[in-house]
Amino acid sequence: MISKEHNILFAAEKLFSEKGFEKTSTREISREANVNISMISYYFGSKENLLVSLFDMRMAESQSFLDEILIRQDINEWQKISLIIDRYTSRVRELKVFYNILQTEQLTNKNEQIIKYLKNSKLGYLKVYEDLAKQGFENKIFKLRPNIALLHATLIGTMFYAMNGLPMYKEYYKKTASDTTFDDNYYAELNIHIKQVLKNLLGYEEN
Amino acid sequence: MISKEHNILFAAEKLFSEKGFEKTSTREISREANVNISMISYYFGSKENLLVSLFDMRMAESQSFLDEILIRQDINEWQKISLIIDRYTSRVRELKVFYNILQTEQLTNKNEQIIKYLKNSKLGYLKVYEDLAKQGFENKIFKLRPNIALLHATLIGTMFYAMNGLPMYKEYYKKTASDTTFDDNYYAELNIHIKQVLKNLLGYEEN
Amino acid sequence: MISKEHNILFAAEKLFSEKGFEKTSTREISREANVNISMISYYFGSKENLLVSLFDMRMAESQSFLDEILIRQDINEWQKISLIIDRYTSRVRELKVFYNILQTEQLTNKNEQIIKYLKNSKLGYLKVYEDLAKQGFENKIFKLRPNIALLHATLIGTMFYAMNGLPMYKEYYKKTASDTTFDDNYYAELNIHIKQVLKNLLGYEEN
Amino acid sequence: MISKEHNILFAAEKLFSEKGFEKTSTREISREANVNISMISYYFGSKENLLVSLFDMRMAESQSFLDEILIRQDINEWQKISLIIDRYTSRVRELKVFYNILQTEQLTNKNEQIIKYLKNSKLGYLKVYEDLAKQGFENKIFKLRPNIALLHATLIGTMFYAMNGLPMYKEYYKKTASDTTFDDNYYAELNIHIKQVLKNLLGYEEN
DNA sequence: CATGAATGAGGGTTCATTCAT
DNA sequence: GATGAATGAACCCTCATTCAT
Numbered sequence: 001m002i003s004k005e006h007n008i009l010f011a012a013e014k015l016f017s018e019k020g021f022e023k024t025s026t027r028e029i030s031r032e033a034n035v036n037i038s039m040i041s042y043y044f045g046s047k048e049n050l051l052v053s054l055f056d057m058r059m060a061e062s063q064s065f066l067d068e069i070l071i072r073q074d075i076n077e078w079q080k081i082s083l084i085i086d087r088y089t090s091r092v093r094e095l096k097v098f099y100n101i102l103q104t105e106q107l108t109n110k111n112e113q114i115i116k117y118l119k120n121s122k123l124g125y126l127k128v129y130e131d132l133a134k135q136g137f138e139n140k141i142f143k144l145r146p147n148i149a150l151l152h153a154t155l156i157g158t159m160f161y162a163m164n165g166l167p168m169y170k171e172y173y174k175k176t177a178s179d180t181t182f183d184d185n186y187y188a189e190l191n192i193h194i195k196q197v198l199k200n201l202l203g204y205e206e207n
Numbered sequence: 208m209i210s211k212e213h214n215i216l217f218a219a220e221k222l223f224s225e226k227g228f229e230k231t232s233t234r235e236i237s238r239e240a241n242v243n244i245s246m247i248s249y250y251f252g253s254k255e256n257l258l259v260s261l262f263d264m265r266m267a268e269s270q271s272f273l274d275e276i277l278i279r280q281d282i283n284e285w286q287k288i289s290l291i292i293d294r295y296t297s298r299v300r301e302l303k304v305f306y307n308i309l310q311t312e313q314l315t316n317k318n319e320q321i322i323k324y325l326k327n328s329k330l331g332y333l334k335v336y337e338d339l340a341k342q343g344f345e346n347k348i349f350k351l352r353p354n355i356a357l358l359h360a361t362l363i364g365t366m367f368y369a370m371n372g373l374p375m376y377k378e379y380y381k382k383t384a385s386d387t388t389f390d391d392n393y394y395a396e397l398n399i400h401i402k403q404v405l406k407n408l409l410g411y412e413e414n
Numbered sequence: 415m416i417s418k419e420h421n422i423l424f425a426a427e428k429l430f431s432e433k434g435f436e437k438t439s440t441r442e443i444s445r446e447a448n449v450n451i452s453m454i455s456y457y458f459g460s461k462e463n464l465l466v467s468l469f470d471m472r473m474a475e476s477q478s479f480l481d482e483i484l485i486r487q488d489i490n491e492w493q494k495i496s497l498i499i500d501r502y503t504s505r506v507r508e509l510k511v512f513y514n515i516l517q518t519e520q521l522t523n524k525n526e527q528i529i530k531y532l533k534n535s536k537l538g539y540l541k542v543y544e545d546l547a548k549q550g551f552e553n554k555i556f557k558l559r560p561n562i563a564l565l566h567a568t569l570i571g572t573m574f575y576a577m578n579g580l581p582m583y584k585e586y587y588k589k590t591a592s593d594t595t596f597d598d599n600y601y602a603e604l605n606i607h608i609k610q611v612l613k614n615l616l617g618y619e620e621n
Numbered sequence: 622m623i624s625k626e627h628n629i630l631f632a633a634e635k636l637f638s639e640k641g642f643e644k645t646s647t648r649e650i651s652r653e654a655n656v657n658i659s660m661i662s663y664y665f666g667s668k669e670n671l672l673v674s675l676f677d678m679r680m681a682e683s684q685s686f687l688d689e690i691l692i693r694q695d696i697n698e699w700q701k702i703s704l705i706i707d708r709y710t711s712r713v714r715e716l717k718v719f720y721n722i723l724q725t726e727q728l729t730n731k732n733e734q735i736i737k738y739l740k741n742s743k744l745g746y747l748k749v750y751e752d753l754a755k756q757g758f759e760n761k762i763f764k765l766r767p768n769i770a771l772l773h774a775t776l777i778g779t780m781f782y783a784m785n786g787l788p789m790y791k792e793y794y795k796k797t798a799s800d801t802t803f804d805d806n807y808y809a810e811l812n813i814h815i816k817q818v819l820k821n822l823l824g825y826e827e828n
Numbered sequence: 829c830a831t832g833a834a835t836g837a838g839g840g841t842t843c844a845t846t847c848a849t
Numbered sequence: 850g851a852t853g854a855a856t857g858a859a860c861c862c863t864c865a866t867t868c869a870t
Contacts, residue, residue, distance in 0.1 A: 004854090004855085019315065019317075020227075020229060020314075020315035022227060022228075022229030022230055023229055023315070025838080025839065025840080026839080026840060026841085027838085027839085027840090035855085036855065036856055036857070037840090037841090037856095037857085038841080038842080038843090038855080038856065038857075038858095039854090039855070039856085040840090040841090041840080041841055041842070042854080042855075042856095046840075046841075047840065047841090100314060103310075103314055104311060104314045104315055106371060107227075107307060107310055107311045107314075107371065108226065108227040108230075108311055119375060122372070122375070123379075146400075147396060147400060149369075149372070149376060150365070150369060150396065150397060150400040153364075153365050153368040153369040153372060153397075154361060154364070154365040154368075154400070154404060156364075156368055157360075157361070157363075157364025157365040157366070157367060157368030157369070158357070158360050158361040158364045158365065159364070160364060160368070161360040161361075161363055161364030161367070162356075162357060162360040162364070164313060164314065165329070165356070165360060168326060168329070169356060172330075189354060189357065190357060190360075193353075193354060193357040193361070196407075196408070197361060197404055197407070197408065200403075200404070200407035200408075201403075201404065201407075232863075232864065232865080233864080233865060233866085234863085234864085234865090243830080243831060243832065244831095244832080244865090244866095245830080245831065245832065245833095245866080245867080245868095246830080246831085247865085247866090248865075248866055248867075249829090249830070249831085253865075253866080254865065254866090255865095418833090418834085433729065433731075434641075434643060434728075434729035435643075436641065436642075436643030436644055437643055437729070439859080439860070439861085440860085440861060440862085441859085441860085441861095449834085450834065450835055450836070451835095451836085451861090451862090452834080452835065452836075452837095452862080452863080452864090453833090453834070453835085454861090454862090455861080455862055455863070456833080456834075456835095460861075460862075461861065461862090514728060517724075517728055518725060518728045518729055520785060521641075521721060521724055521725045521728075521785065522640065522641035522644070522725055524640075533789060536786070536789070537793075560814075561810060561814060563783075563786070563790060564779070564783060564810065564811060564814040567778075567779050567782040567783040567786060567811075568775060568778070568779040568782075568814070568818060570778070570782055571774075571775070571777075571778025571779045571780070571781060571782030571783070572771070572774050572775040572778040572779065573778070574778060574782070575774040575775075575777055575778030575781070576770075576771060576774040576778070578727060578728065579743070579770070579774060582740060582743070583770060586744075603768060603771065604771060604774075607767075607768060607771040607775070610821075610822070611775060611818055611821070611822065614817075614818070614821035614822075615817075615818065615821075625851095646842075646843065646844080647843080647844060647845085648842090648843085648844090657851080657852060657853065658844090658845095658853080659845080659846080659847095659851080659852065659853065659854095660851080660852085661844085661845090662844075662845055662846075663850090663851070663852085667844075667845080668844065668845090
C-alpha cells in the first residue's frame with residue numbers, strides 16, 4: 001500500500017500540472033489523494049512546502065544521471081551529449097506532468113528553495129556542456145565552439161516548447177489523446193531534430 | 208490623460224507578469240491603477256475577461272507585421288525569415304512583461320479565447336515558415352526541407368528560454384539589473400544564434 | 415440607524431467580555447452584530463485590530479475627564495480625589511463589560527497598542543495622584559505622604575476586585591442578577607470604602 | 622525522574638501564564654513538556670481538565686495554611702491577620718505564574734470546577750476575616766468593624782494589582798527583570814502597605 | 829456613468845482529540 | 850500502558866463580484 005504522504009505528493013503533482021499551483025486548492029488535493037485535508041499540513045507543513053517537497057523528490061531522482069554518463073570512458077563526447085539528450089527527452093516525456101509545473105514555476109515562482117533547484121540544475125548542465133564542448137573541440141571531434149548558454153537554451157527551449165505543443169499538434173492532425181504511436185514518432189523526430197541542431201552548432205560530422 | 212480602462216490594463220499586465228494571474232488580486236490591480244476596485248468588473252466584466260482584453264490588445268498589435276514582410280518583393284526568403292526573427296526578438300524583448308504572461312497561460316490556462324489566440328498565432332507562423340521554406344527550396348536558396356513544427360519549436364523555444372534565463376545569467380556574471388548594454392549584447396548574440404540555427408536547418412548558405 | 419461598524423464594535427465588546435477574546439470567534443461577532451462575517455475584516459482589518467479599535471474608542475472617551483477635574487479652582491485636593499473616585503467608579507460600573515476586557519488584556523495580552531494604552535493610562539493616574547498628594551500635603555490638608563504606586567494599586571485593585579466579586583456576592587445573598595437596588599447599595603458602599611481607605615493613607619481628616 | 626504527568630502540569634502552568642489558556646495549544650504544551658501530544662488527553666482527558674488538574678494541585682497546597690494559623694493560641698487576632706498577609710504575599714509571589722492564571726480564569730472562565738475552587742477559597746477567607754474581626758473587636762484589639770467583603774477586596778485587589786504592575790514599574794525605573802533586590806524591596810513595601818491599610822480599616826493601634 | 833459598501837463562497841491552516849497499534 | 854498517525858471541525862481572512870445610490 002502506497003503511503004498517504006506519497007498519495008498527496010502524486011495528487012498534488014497531477015493537479016498542479018493541470019490547473020497550476022494557485023488554482024489548485026488543498027481541498028482538491030486531499031480529495032484526489034483520498035486523505036483528510038489536514039494531512040497536507042500534517043505531512044508537509046503548508047501547501048507551499050508541498051510544492052517544494054515535490055521538487056525535492058523529482059530533482060533528487062535526476063541528480064545522478066549526468067555523472068553516470070560523464071565518467072564513461074567507452075564513448076566519445078558526441079556520444080555523451082547524444083546520450084544526455086536521449087535520457088533527458090525520455091525523462092521529460094515520462095514526467096511531463098512535473099516538467100509542466102517546473103516550467104510554470106520558472107516563470108512565476110518566488111520560492112527560494114525552488115529557485116535554488118532550478119539554478120543548480122541549469123548550472124550543472126552548463127558545466128557539463130562546457131566541458132564536453134571543450135574536450136570534443138580539443139579532440140577534434142567538434143569543429144566549432146558555440147555559446148554554451150545559447151546552445152542550452154536551444155536544447156531545453158526546443159524540448160519544452162515541442163512538448164507543450166504536442167496536444168495542439170495532435171488535435172490539429174485529429175489524433176486522439178491516447179494515440180501513443182503518434183507520440184512515439186513525435187518524440188523520435190524531436191530527438192533527431194535536437195541532435196541535428198546540436199551537431200550543427202558544435203560542428204560535428206558523422207563519419 | 209490616459210483612460211482608467213488603459214490604466215487598469217497596464218497595471219494588470221505588470222502585476223500578472225510579476226506575480227502570476229492567480230496570485231494577483233483585483234484589489235492590487237485597482238491600487239496599482241489608482242482606480243476603485245469595482246471598476247475592473249465595470250469595464251471588463253471579470254478578472255478573467257481582463258486577461259482576455261489584455262490579449263486582445265497585444266495580439267492585435269502583432270497581427271499585421273507578418274503580412275507586411277511577406278508581401279515584400281525586394282527581399283528573398285531568407286531575408287524575410289531574418290526580418291521576422293529581428294522583429295519578433297525586439298517585440299518579445301520590448302513586451303517581455305506580456306510574453307511572460309503568455310508563456311504562463313500557455314502552460315496552465317484553460318481560457319478558450321486565449322487558447323484560440325495562441326493557436327491562431329502559432330498556426331499563422333507555421334503557415335508562413337512553411338511557405339517560405341517551400342519557396343526558398345524551390346528557388347534553390349535553401350537546400351533542406353526541415354520539419355516546420357520543430358523548426359518553430361526551436362525558434363520560439365530558444366527565444367523564450369534565453370529571455371527567461373537572462374536575469375539569472377546577469378546575476379551569474381554579477382551585472383546589475385539595469386545594465387542595458389549587457390542586455391543589448393545578449394539579445395544581439397541571441398539573434399545571431401537563432402539565425403545560425405535556422406540557416407543550418409534550412410541549408411542556407413550565405414554567398 | 416446605528417452603523418454596521420458600531421454594531422460590530424459593541425457586539426465584540428459584549429462577547430469579548432463574556433467569553434474572552436480568544437474564545438470569541440469572528441463568526442459569533444458577525445452573528446451578534448447582524449452583519450456578514452467579512453465585514454469585520456472589511457472595517458477593522460483583523461480580529462486583533464477590532465480589539466484595538468475597541469480600546470481606541472473607550473480610551474478616547476476617558477481621556478479628558480481627569481483634566482476637567484484638575485483645573486478646577488473651587489475645590490481642594492481631597493475633593494478632587496473624591497471626585498475622581500466618583501467618576502471612575504461610575505464609569506467602571508457603566509462600562510463593566512469593557513473593563514472586564516481591559517483587566518484580561520492587562521493579564522495576558524501582548525498587543526503593543528493595548529499595552530501602550532494601559533501604560534499611558536496608569537502613568538496618567540499616578541502623575542495626578544502624585545501632584546494632588548504633594549499639593550494637599552503642602553496645603554496641610556493631608557498629613558501623610560504615602561507611596562503613590564501602592565495607593566493606586568489599592569484604589570484600582572479594590573474597585574476591580576469588588577466589581578468582579580459582585581455576581582458571586584449577589585448569588586451568595588440570593589439576589590437576582592437584575593436587582594439594581596442591591597447593586598446601587600453595593601457600589602455606594604464600595605465608594606465610601608475606597609474613600610475611607612484613601613483618607614487613611616493620605617492622613618486626611620474631615621473637619 | 623519527574624513523571625510525565627508532572628512535566629505536563631508544569632509546562633501548562635508556565636504557558637497558560639505566559640499566553641493565556643486559549644492561546645496555548647496542546648502541541649506547545651507537549652513540546653515544552655517533552656512528551657507526545659496525545660499524552661495530554663491520555664493523562665488528563667482534555668485540555669480543559671488539565672487546567673482543572675492544575676487548580677487541584679495548587680489549591681490543595683494552600684488548603685491548610687489558614688487553619689494552622691487560626692488554631693494558634695500564642696498570638697492575638699492582629700498577629701494572625703498579619704501572619705496571613707505574610708504567608709499569602711510570599712505564596713502569591715512564589716506562585717506568580719499560577720496566580721496569573723487564576724486571575725484570568727476569575728475574569729473569563731466558565732468552568733464549574735474552577736468557579737467552585739475560587740468561591741470556596743474566597744468564602745474561606747471571608748469566614749476567617751469575619752471571625753478574627755469579631756473576636757478582635759470583642760477583645761478590644763480592634764476599634765472598628767469594617768465591611769469584610771470590601772476589606773478582602775482591598776487586600777486581594779491591592780496584592781494582585783501591585784503584583785501585575787511590578788514589571789511595568791521596574792521598566793519605568795529602568796531595572797532589569799532579574800533584579801531580585803528591587804523585587805524584595807517592592808514586596809516588602811507592599812506587605813507593609815497592606816498591613817497599614819488593614820490596621821486603619823480595623824482600627825488597630827500598635828501599642 | 830461611476831462608486832464603494834457589502835456580500836457569500838472559499839482559501840490555507842490549526843485545533844483538540846481519537847484510535848489502531 | 851503508551852504512542853503517533855490521522856481526523857473533522859473550526860479558525861481567521863481574502864477573494865471576485867454585486868448593487869443600491
